[in-house]
Amino acid sequence: MTTTPKRLGLKERYAMMTRGLGWETSYQPMDKVFPYDQFEGIRIHDWDRWEDPFRLTMDAYWKFQGEKEKKLYAIIDAFQQNNGQFNVSDPRYLNTLKLFLTGVSPLEYAAHRGYAMAGRSLRGVGARVACQMQSIDELRHCQTQFHTISHFNKYFHGLHDPQHMHDRVWYLSVPKSYFEDAMSAGPFEFITAISFSFEYVLTNLLFMPFMSGAAYNGDMATVTFGFSAQSDESRHMTLGLEVVKFILEQDPDNVPIVQKWVDKWFWRGYRLLTLVAMMMDYMLPKRVMSWQEAWEMYFEKNGGALFQDLARYGIRMPKYHEVATKEKSRLSHEAWAIFNNYGHAANINVWVPQPDEMTWLSEKYPETFDRLYRPRFEWLAQQERQGKRWFNNTLPMLCQTCQIPMAFTEPDDPTKICYRESTYHGMKHHFCSDGCKDIFDGEPEKYVQAWLPVHQIYQGNCFPEGTDPTVEGFNPLAAVLQYYHIEPGVDSGEFNSSPDRANWERWTGQDLQPKAA
Ligand code: FE
Ligand code: ZN
Numbered sequence: 001m002t003t004t005p006k007r008l009g010l011k012e013r014y015a016m017m018t019r020g021l022g023w024e025t026s027y028q029p030m031d032k033v034f035p036y037d038q039f040e041g042i043r044i045h046d047w048d049r050w051e052d053p054f055r056l057t058m059d060a061y062w063k064f065q066g067e068k069e070k071k072l073y074a075i076i077d078a079f080q081q082n083n084g085q086f087n088v089s090d091p092r093y094l095n096t097l098k099l100f101l102t103g104v105s106p107l108e109y110a111a112h113r114g115y116a117m118a119g120r121s122l123r124g125v126g127a128r129v130a131c132q133m134q135s136i137d138e139l140r141h142c143q144t145q146f147h148t149i150s151h152f153n154k155y156f157h158g159l160h161d162p163q164h165m166h167d168r169v170w171y172l173s174v175p176k177s178y179f180e181d182a183m184s185a186g187p188f189e190f191i192t193a194i195s196f197s198f199e200y201v202l203t204n205l206l207f208m209p210f211m212s213g214a215a216y217n218g219d220m221a222t223v224t225f226g227f228s229a230q231s232d233e234s235r236h237m238t239l240g241l242e243v244v245k246f247i248l249e250q251d252p253d254n255v256p257i258v259q260k261w262v263d264k265w266f267w268r269g270y271r272l273l274t275l276v277a278m279m280m281d282y283m284l285p286k287r288v289m290s291w292q293e294a295w296e297m298y299f300e301k302n303g304g305a306l307f308q309d310l311a312r313y314g315i316r317m318p319k320y321h322e323v324a325t326k327e328k329s330r331l332s333h334e335a336w337a338i339f340n341n342y343g344h345a346a347n348i349n350v351w352v353p354q355p356d357e358m359t360w361l362s363e364k365y366p367e368t369f370d371r372l373y374r375p376r377f378e379w380l381a382q383q384e385r386q387g388k389r390w391f392n393n394t395l396p397m398l399c400q401t402c403q404i405p406m407a408f409t410e411p412d413d414p415t416k417i418c419y420r421e422s423t424y425h426g427m428k429h430h431f432c433s434d435g436c437k438d439i440f441d442g443e444p445e446k447y448v449q450a451w452l453p454v455h456q457i458y459q460g461n462c463f464p465e466g467t468d469p470t471v472e473g474f475n476p477l478a479a480v481l482q483y484y485h486i487e488p489g490v491d492s493g494e495f496n497s498s499p500d501r502a503n504w505e506r507w508t509g510q511d512l513q514p515k516a517a
Contacts, residue, residue: 401431
């Protein structure tokens with residue numbers, strides 16, 4: 001007798017390929033197999049109520065991703081064949097790619113690891129499959145970004161050692177510590193931090209500037225990997241919202257825990273975006289929009305609507321969102337000032353905005369730019385014209401939580417540095433804001449362990465192995481840059497005197513003069 005095998009419907013097939021793959025363990029108790037999904041206090045009563053946000057089986061996933069990969073690599077190939085690197089608006093644009101490759105791409109890799117860990121830790125099969133897929137997405141993002149940007153590495157400086165720099169360079173400890181904070185939390189906090197607070201609430205403020213920025217500035221290679229990641233990002237955003245709703249619906253006791261995480265990760269994410277604010281207002285030769293405009297559109301308007309929606313679960317706007325809004329006309333200026341102080345020790349070139357760029361800044365920031373920031377840049381430009389390009393040779397105090405130099409100002413006074421402190425076990429710790437102080441005070445035992453770059457330099461931990469700092473004429477800055485794999489004045493320092501600029505003029509025949517304001 002012959003039988004025709006029954007073809008499964010899409011829904012049944014999907015169920016078989018996801019939830020059908022899980023089982024109750026019998027050799028070991030489930031609590032021993034999944035030891036990390038209880039200690040955070042989150043109560044899940046019924047994992048079956050989890051709505052799979054992706055509705056993708058693994059075989060369909062590989063097929064989709066394979067198609068996207070083929071298109072992406074064809075375009076990267078064409079970009080390289082056609083010397084696409086010379087079509088960018090201005091060689092200063094490359095510095096945004098340096099920032100991206102050393103500050104963001106390693107976070108994609110960290111996300112790959114983080115989601116693999118979260119997936120392993122959650123006992124709900126639907127959530128595990130979603131985490132597993134996102135984990136593979138993130139690995140792909142890291143790889144496609146490295147592959148795309150590696151082409152620029154043949155022509156421009158500062159792109160040669162992104163992961164090494166990510167783990168060491170002073171300001172890259174800001175993104176690094178952000179992600180490691182999430183990865184070293186429990187699985188529910190990790191997924192709330194990254195999937196919800198970052199990918200759902202704040203992601204537009206990261207990807208829009210970099211991808212639209214690439215498009216505006218003629219970098220079609222970066223635009224393409226951005227597009228290729230977009231459909232993944234929309235899945236990630238769905239996961240972010242689903243996971244938070246699911247946790248909130250499972251038990252009323254989960255609400256205050258989630259609110260605390262939303263507060264914490266909003267502030268950490270917002271502080272991390274300082275780098276993006278600076279990139280939008282100062283580093284993109286052709287601007288997309290100002291940080292202030294982006295904040296108004298993507299946070300005040302869209303974020304406001306989202307939190308109105310979440311009010312029925314008992315979730316309110318993240319704490320200190322009003323401080324972030326007060327800072328919207330200052331954030332990028334304060335950040336670029338830090339980089340103009342310490343650009344000699346960064347893996348990017350820095351510069352004073354050109355006269356037409358200052359005009360744009362005055363128009364976009366009528367209340368703050370001319371009054372508070374223009375004079376500083378004009379002074380820097382004057383120093384440069386006199387051949388005395390100024391950099392700061394002392395090291396700044398860092399915020400113990402966000403690890404950014406203490407250069408932010410009081411919410412109600414943009415002329416006064418904001419300074420907070422807490423004492424823990426007899427030791428004083430410093431913070432840039434009430435937001436960062438609150439986070440520390442909530443888990444001091446975690447944040448006292450922070451690897452603060454400035455402390456580490458002063459303790460002698462940031463010199464190449466075998467360095468003897470007691471020898472006559474020892475130059476600590478030179479040793480630190482060696483440890484970072486940064487060549488001073490080449491990978492770092494003033495753009496106008498950089499080899500990237502000189503090479504660009506030589507290769508393209510363009511004359512970039514006059515540059516200094
Ligand atoms: Fe990603
Ligand atoms: Zn801080």
